Structures are given as structure tokens and as C-alpha cells.
Amino acid sequence: MSRPGLPSRLLRSSSHLGWNGVRLEEYEDPFVTEAFHTRGESLTLVRVTTGRYRIESRAGGRWRADDYRPGSVGVTAPGHENVLRWRASAPVVMRSQHVHLDPALVPAGAASPDALSLDDPYVTASVQALATALDDEAPALYADAVAAALVAHLVHRVGARAVSPVRAGALSAGEVRLVVDFMHEHLSEDVTLEQLSALVGLSKFHFLRLFRSATGETPARFLAKVRLRQGARSLSMTPESVAAVAIRCGYRSAGQFAAAFRREYGCTPRAYRQQSRGI
Structure with missing residues (x-):
């Protein structure tokens, strides 16, 4: 099974876990591909786990190329359309992890990250954390928290424009109590970052930051x-x-x-x- 437009075989996915801000898919990739078009609605990271690729990307009329190895990461902004092709540079099984992040996690006014190749230990560790979360069938709240922190890091790392002023400080005691009461009342359910942030009228990105400032813990923890x-x-x-x-x-x-x-x-x-x- 493969995702439409992607010439690869889907090995597993987090789709059945009900994660809201992020979806993780793992693929086995062919050794050679013809040029194919890609366009996604999500902010997408692709991380190579095995194999070596010579990947070429064309946006407009110009091709760019880079060599990918285990740990290499590419980032594609939502709505970005380009053409890809690749060829294996070593006779090793080729597999990759695709992380689809909700573009709503990108702070208002910030540029969506886009990079053919990105060498960043934090990104690598975050993708691995999501892969481990898939192994553990972790709840949406944990996956969404990792996703929000990853997007914040990408916006800073890859380059951001000036961000509109946002609320500073921490949640009030009443807001924290409202969130904690909701957690207690829905303890047996898969509580999401989206539900909690909506309680206090904040974006998921800012709720995560302000909740941690108020309690010393991420919402998931x-x-x-x-x-x-x-x-x-x-x-x-x-x-x-x-x-x-x-x-x-x-x-x-x-x-x-x-x-x-x-x-x-x-x-x-x-x-x-x-x-x-x-x-």
C-alpha cells in the first residue's frame, strides 16, 4: 500500500491512534524513481532510517540535489508543490519516516519551514520520539505536545519572520484549574491538546508554552x-x-x-x- 503520489510501500502509520496535530508514516522506498509531483496540506518532514539516496528536487525549472543517509531530514512547507526523483547510492534496503504536522501549529506570522536537507539533532530526536510513541500507542496529548515543540523548533531553526505579539506569562490559577478539572472528568478518554487549548482560548502552540510555565510540566506529563x-x-x-x-x-x-x-x-x-x- 502506498500514499497517492508517493512511489513507496506503506509499512505502518499512526492513523489509528487518533493523534490530531501529527501523523507518522513509515515507508519502504524503491531504489529508483521517475520524477513525480508532490503537494501536501501538512508541514512534512521526511527522515531516512536505512539506505542511501541521491535525491533531486525541482521547484520551478531548476533541479537541486542532495545525498541522503540514515538520519538525513527534508522539510516541505504546506501547500508547497515540487517534483522529486531519487536513485539509491548503496545496495541497502531503503526506508523513511514521514511526519505530517498540522500547519495550524505554525505561529501566526511565521514562515513555514522548507528545506531539501536539514541536519539537526533535535529534529532527529523528535521524530524518533514520535516513532517510539507509535510503538507504545501513546495518547494524542503526548504526540501533539511533541509536534508543537518540533514545529516551534523548526520555525526558529529553518528561519522565521517576525511573529505577531502573543500573550506572555502563564495561565491563571483559574485557567489551570479549568484544564485540570477537564483532565479528571475525561480521565478514561484520549484527551487532546486541541481540547485543552480550546478551554482557555489559546492556540495549541501557545497553550503548551503557557501551561508548562504555570505548572512546570507539559500537558502530557x-x-x-x-x-x-x-x-x-x-x-x-x-x-x-x-x-x-x-x-x-x-x-x-x-x-x-x-x-x-x-x-x-x-x-x-x-x-x-x-x-x-x-x-
Whole structure:
């Protein structure tokens, strides 16, 4: 299976996870391609994971070329139309990760980044974080937070125009309470950055920055702690099974809950229950 216009075979995608601000796709690429047209509505990053490519890009009448190796990244602005072709420069299986970012994450007044080749450790680490999130079936709130931070970095790294004045400081205590109450009320659901930012009338980009300024945590990390605290409380005070507690606290499985619980509390949910009851 391949995405329309892309001569590659889709290996996996985050589409089933309900992420809102970002979609990650992984492809196996052919060794040689004829020239093909590309145009996307998202801000797109392509990162090579295996293989070596000689990639050429034509915007207008002029071809540009670069050599890609594992870790190389290209960035395409939303709505940007060009022509691509490539040829393998080594007999190695060729695979790539495509990160499609919501263009609404680009701050008002900033230029959407565009670069045939970008060497940036932060971008590489962010794409890897999203790939790990796909492995873990992470919730939308985490993926959206990574996406917002990645876009902010790209706008700064690739080049931005002057940005319109935005709200400074942090969220008020009332706004933080409104967001936290929403988290508690929707604990079993896949809470998104879009939902939380709408509560206080901010863009996702600015909400992420102001929430962290107010609480010292990203929304994803804060929600994870809320879920785990509620899970610990339920383990101590109710006879619910670990699986039932996991689902009620927003985890997809008992295993996912147990892994997160162990990282936070240093023991399994079952051991925590026994310790809290003096068993």
C-alpha cells in the first residue's frame, strides 16, 4: 500500500491512534524513481532510517540535489508543490519516516519551514520520539505536545519572520484549574491538546508554552501523573482489577498501565496494592 503520489510501500502509520496535530508514516522506498509531483496540506518532514539516496528536487525549472543517509531530514512547507526523483547510492534496503504536522501549529506570522536537507539533532530526536510513541500507542496529548515543540523548533531553526505579539506569562490559577478539572472528568478518554487549548482560548502552540510555565510540566506529563495518582488511589481503596483500573485511568491495556506505573512508583500495580494494604 502506498500514499497517492508517493512511489513507496506503506509499512505502518499512526492513523489509528487518533493523534490530531501529527501523523507518522513509515515507508519502504524503491531504489529508483521517475520524477513525480508532490503537494501536501501538512508541514512534512521526511527522515531516512536505512539506505542511501541521491535525491533531486525541482521547484520551478531548476533541479537541486542532495545525498541522503540514515538520519538525513527534508522539510516541505504546506501547500508547497515540487517534483522529486531519487536513485539509491548503496545496495541497502531503503526506508523513511514521514511526519505530517498540522500547519495550524505554525505561529501566526511565521514562515513555514522548507528545506531539501536539514541536519539537526533535535529534529532527529523528535521524530524518533514520535516513532517510539507509535510503538507504545501513546495518547494524542503526548504526540501533539511533541509536534508543537518540533514545529516551534523548526520555525526558529529553518528561519522565521517576525511573529505577531502573543500573550506572555502563564495561565491563571483559574485557567489551570479549568484544564485540570477537564483532565479528571475525561480521565478514561484520549484527551487532546486541541481540547485543552480550546478551554482557555489559546492556540495549541501557545497553550503548551503557557501551561508548562504555570505548572512546570507539559500537558502530557501532567495528565500522565494525574492518571497514575488516580490509579494508585484506586488500587489502594477499591477491589477493581488492575485491568479495570488501567482502562478507567485512560490506558489501553493493563500492560501499558503497569509499565507506566513501575516507572513512576518503582513497583508493579499489584505490589503497590499489597503494600498499601499491608498484605
